[in-house]
Amino acid sequence: MSEIQRRGLVQGAMLAVLSFTIDGAEVWLSPSEAQAQGAPMTVLTPDEVETLEAVGETLLPGARKAGIANFVDNQLGVAPGDCLLMARIASVRPPFANLYRAALGSIERSCQTRHGKRFAQLTSSEQYDFVDRMRQNKIEGWQGPAGPFVYFLLRHDAVDVAFGTVEGIESLGTPYMPHISPEKRW
């Protein structure tokens, strides 16, 4: 890569940070930092967060620590025009929170019907099997957004926080090479 010289470019994109409120103070954190610091959720309920983190971790190990729930919750709380979720470019009409609530609710209802337990309480093997069936639209009695679409969106959220950030891309041994870098690690 020696022949490729980076150019000095515009600095300081002010929009490239996520705002979280901790103990009443507004702070700027990456999703993984927000997760580590226990930043409160603003849109999702504790049950929804638990489900999202468990499904995310099943889809992509490391997604919980990378802050999938903090990322999704944060983005569901911003104006639709500012939203960065994959749902936006998958032609979902806002408000996006409606889709997430419906999706996470569908997962829990199906888990209760099938196993009598919440998704987070399933064994790893059961979780894997459930997600695999959801992917293939093979969960009997599933109600809500199509299972394969839920799989696609949540899987993409997991990939975003784990491998779509500056840190995530560099963890693969590939250079990030930004013109204008996100101020935080995603």
Next chain:
Amino acid sequence: MAVQEKVQEKIDVAIVGAGASASVFASVLARAGKKVVMLEQGPDWQNGDLISSEIWGRRLKTVNPAILEGKDRLGYSYNAGWGSGGAATHYFAMFPRLLPSDFNMKSAYGRGLDWPFGYDDLAPYYDRVAQDIGVSGDAKAEERWRPPGQPYPMPPIRSFRHGDVWLRGFEALGIKTARATVAINSQDYKGRPACVYDGWCNAGCPIGALANPSFTYLEEARKHGAEVRPFSTVTRVLTNDKGDRVTGIEYYDRARQRQVLQADVVILAAFVAQNPRILLNSATGKHPQGLANANGLVGRYVMAHTGATIWGMFDEPDIQNYMGVLAAMHWSYDRYDKTARPGAFGSILWHCSPAIKPNDIGGIANSRNDLFGQPLVDFIKRGSRQLSRLQAFGEELPNPDNRVVLATEKDEFGFPLPRINHAYDADAVGVWQQACDEGLKIARAAGATESWALRAAPPTIHMVGGTAMGRSAADSVANGYGQTHEIANLWIAGVTLFPTEGAVNPTYTMYAASLRGAEHLAANWGTIAG
């Protein structure tokens, strides 16, 4: 409650949208001394907003998709823009031309529709656009497949190993290739720097190496006084009592206040859903089916490209698939003949090797959508240095049932939303399937250790049509310049005018057709504007 209406100053030209086609018209007309205002539903992006990130780049895409229906729903939001520059702020700047056979399909094959002009009429504009905005390519090599023209102003962009790995496969199947033509600087051009091949094209290129409108026609338009009004939602085109002239537009501003802007000429340049929607929502007693819609053709003939997508894993330490541009490195029109595939009519364009990211919608993770858990992690790690993509765009024929209509659901201002129905026909699916088959042969011949095609369903790539142009008012909405047949001072710009789509990215043709239309409007301003 009466609505407070503020009548603004009268201007010469109101353009709905501030994307690529709008920018061409604004540039030409502002240089001709016209007072031009562009009404943009989204923000007016500044270069500093264009953050290098797949995640942040999503802000450049619309947040107001049409309601989508049909067997093969359009990938609307991914393709549409949001804010100044429109979809061309996040486009890949791949610049193939249509071929002569695309312009007269009805006459030559009895399929599709004819354009109101031919390749030879558009060719000078292709050449001029290349000079205007900066295009890199090898015209001589490309002329193997098309009539000769001017050389491109810059040599082709450089290639990387993840592109070159496919060449052996193409050669084995007797498919000739050329370096892809792109609107990306291979060297410094008109004060804009050469590309550094970091693969962030679709997040918006803030250095101007990629020819976004904000560095080309839109910049030129602003220099000559054209104004962009962001966060302005146009709801209707207004007409006089006789219904034979448009008088301006109605829109809602950033504060959600209703405004009326009077204009001598109105140009709709708001893409596939909104151009038809605004025409339909502008119905009056004189135009009960909507403006320019006496023949009922507004909204019809919406098209997309199928994409035969083949992935190959190459057993090399690092094919540098994270480097390059989002457009192709190599391409081939060798399989463009519309009658080359038995039982399936339509063209294909082979192209290969965009730079890929782990979380791009067309990136590493989604290349194996069946994987999750630790196998997905392992695959992403391996793919980040060994994976490459080959693709063929496939043509879809214009079908009147693939259309934009008004939905029963309404927007915040009380106007019906657009609803788009779309389904591929047997020809489009057949072309796609046969391209998948051939792509796998190319991959194996190229030496890919693993190769697979995404065969679940044909994707919808690009969007065109909805206000087709043609030679007569009986079979089209507008003439070959974009002027509606019904109202002389109501114009349409952009890809919605396309009667057919070929198998190529639409932007280069859109630029050329827009330049042709804009110059015709400027040259005939007195008779058109009244």
